[in-house]
Amino acid sequence: MTNKNGWGNLYLVFVFALLYAPILYLMYYSFNSAGNMHEFEGFTWEWYGEVFQDTRLIIIVINTLVIALLSSTIATMIGIIGALAIDRIRRRRLKDTVLSLNNVLIVSPDVIIGASFLILFTMIGIKLGFASVLISHIAFSIPITVLMILPRLQEMSPSLIDAARDLGASRRDVLSKVILPFIKPGIFAGFFMAFTYSLDDFAVTFFVTGNGYSTLSVEIYSRARQGVALSINALSTLIFLFTVMLVVGYYMINRRATNKPRREEPIAVGGPR
Amino acid sequence: MQANTRSIYMLPYYIWIVLFVIAPVVLVGYYSFFDVDGNLTLQNYRTFFTPTYLQMTISSFWYAFLVTLFSLLVAYPAAYLLTRTKHRQLWILLIILPTWINLLLKTYAFIGIFGTYGPINALLGTLGFGEQQLLFNAPSFVFVSVYIFIPFMILPIYNALEEMNPTLVSAARDLGASGWVTFRRVILPLTMAGVKSGCMAVFIPSLSLFMITRLIAGNKVITLGTAIEQHFLVTQDWGMGSTVAVVLIIAMAVIMILSGGFGKEVRHD
Numbered sequence: 001m002t003n004k005n006g007w008g009n010l011y012l013v014f015v016f017a018l019l020y021a022p023i024l025y026l027m028y029y030s031f032n033s034a035g036n037m038h039e040f041e042g043f044t045w046e047w048y049g050e051v052f053q054d055t056r057l058i059i060i061v062i063n064t065l066v067i068a069l070l071s072s073t074i075a076t077m078i079g080i081i082g083a084l085a086i087d088r089i090r091r092r093r094l095k096d097t098v099l100s101l102n103n104v105l106i107v108s109p110d111v112i113i114g115a116s117f118l119i120l121f122t123m124i125g126i127k128l129g130f131a132s133v134l135i136s137h138i139a140f141s142i143p144i145t146v147l148m149i150l151p152r153l154q155e156m157s158p159s160l161i162d163a164a165r166d167l168g169a170s171r172r173d174v175l176s177k178v179i180l181p182f183i184k185p186g187i188f189a190g191f192f193m194a195f196t197y198s199l200d201d202f203a204v205t206f207f208v209t210g211n212g213y214s215t216l217s218v219e220i221y222s223r224a225r226q227g228v229a230l231s232i233n234a235l236s237t238l239i240f241l242f243t244v245m246l247v248v249g250y251y252m253i254n255r256r257a258t259n260k261p262r263r264e265e266p267i268a269v270g271g272p273r
Numbered sequence: 274m275q276a277n278t279r280s281i282y283m284l285p286y287y288i289w290i291v292l293f294v295i296a297p298v299v300l301v302g303y304y305s306f307f308d309v310d311g312n313l314t315l316q317n318y319r320t321f322f323t324p325t326y327l328q329m330t331i332s333s334f335w336y337a338f339l340v341t342l343f344s345l346l347v348a349y350p351a352a353y354l355l356t357r358t359k360h361r362q363l364w365i366l367l368i369i370l371p372t373w374i375n376l377l378l379k380t381y382a383f384i385g386i387f388g389t390y391g392p393i394n395a396l397l398g399t400l401g402f403g404e405q406q407l408l409f410n411a412p413s414f415v416f417v418s419v420y421i422f423i424p425f426m427i428l429p430i431y432n433a434l435e436e437m438n439p440t441l442v443s444a445a446r447d448l449g450a451s452g453w454v455t456f457r458r459v460i461l462p463l464t465m466a467g468v469k470s471g472c473m474a475v476f477i478p479s480l481s482l483f484m485i486t487r488l489i490a491g492n493k494v495i496t497l498g499t500a501i502e503q504h505f506l507v508t509q510d511w512g513m514g515s516t517v518a519v520v521l522i523i524a525m526a527v528i529m530i531l532s533g534g535f536g537k538e539v540r541h542d
Contacts, residue, residue: 037391107525120293232381
């Protein structure tokens with residue numbers, strides 16, 4: 001590795017170029033007045049205008065955000081309960097079993113989650129649409145919130161709780177004044193991951209959405225199947241900027257929450273959705 | 274008594290496990306024994322073991338293998354080089370960022386890039402290769418899938434490399450091992466866990482990426498995922514779709530067991 005700076009850096013530049021080229025390509029042509037993705041004719045805001053005038057699209061964006069906010073909030077609450085539940089289990093075997101069950105939805109392919117939820121909703125009699133999409137987003141976000149919260153909980157020294165109890169704190173106080181503040185970074189991380197999971201999900205939503213209700217991913221899929229439309233490019237540019245803002249925000253919160261130089265945060269990425 | 278009141282708080286989580294983890298798997302298994310008309314039958318499994326379905330399964334696994342292999346080949350050196358950079362946090366963040374861009378948007382970009390008038394074809398044209406049909410075939414499917422999965426392969430390997438004690442490498446070098454021997458005997462074994470979880474994170478989803486096959490590969494590539502989607506949403510043959518899903522679940526479980534179980538990433542004590 002004598003020449004590592006030369007070839008190595010070149011290789012890294014290649015990988016980064018590969019990763020970003022398609023995204024930049026989309027953004028570049030979102031300003032193309034020619035209306036296609038191969039000949040740049042002139043600069044225009046036309047496609048952005050089209051996005052903002054498309055009421056159907058705006059409703060879908062709102063739907064997507066509402067689902068993401070609601071599902072990640074509820075999933076985080078159940079995730080806190082789940083993490084507490086798993087942390088409380090003393091028997092190793094049982095703990096492993098519950099953890100494995102927790103992780104089933106993380107490792108399962110999306111089509112299987114989607115298909116099996118479709119069967120479930122049809123059997124229980126839940127109408128496909130807002131409710132089914134919301135419930136499935138909550139369901140597949142719960143395990144990741146558990147996984148983000150649990151390590152914090154395990155890091156917590158039990159003497160902290162003993163001390164609180166000795167000083168006369170009720171169980172409710174222990175939870176709200178000791179445990180929850182301590183695991184707050186995990187809760188935030190879990191909420192954030194659930195939020196991005198929900199925003200990104202396509203396959204599961206595609207299965208349980210039925211007619212008439214749509215989220216952004218499903219809409220992009222059906223539009224992309226019809227071919228190139230530059231309003232999708234404009235939309236993706238907007239989404240990209242929004243994502244960058246989210247990521248920056250997340251890292252700011254994370255940095256503030258973990259001031260002391262802990263072991264590097266395990267990098268959180270979900271499966272591709 | 275106390276233990277009881279306490280467990281009530283835990284109820285929502287356990288209800289979730291029963292309703293959304295256990296019940297769906299059971300339901301898929303149950304439905305796989307019914308035909309389109311709702312009769313109890315083993316016909317779906319018989320259909321599955323016909324050449325058409327077996328061939329599809331094999332090709333699905335073959336493509337998943339190719340995607341995993343190419344992702345690994347691109348990602349390992351990248352992960353290694355990333356551990357040598359300054360401002361590593363920033364670079365890693367830049368690797369993660371594309372994973373937060375909607376999968377469909379990235380796939381959609383390739384419709385333009387690989388299109389008849391797209392930049393790749395323009396390049397091929399100037400190089401004198403003439404115009405090629407780049408979309409709607411297997412290689413384009415593999416390429417786009419690899420593109421999508423690269424970050425998911427880089428990150429676990431990067432984490433494994435980061436956790437490795439660098440003095441071990443120095444020791445190997447001091448003892449006279451060449452760069453390649455050090456890599457093969459020290460670095461690779463020590464980062465095998467990362468490679469494994471990266472491969473899992475790529476292999477299993479690539480068995481089921483029906484949207485990329487639909488958008489990029491036309492109908493030239495049919496994966497298990499495509500078949501499930503087709504049966505559930507197009508032909509409405511839930512029984513057959515469930516059968517394919519059962520096979521996929523079993524395959525997944527086997528892969529998990531072979532590679533040493535899941536849920537290990539979480540520390541116990």
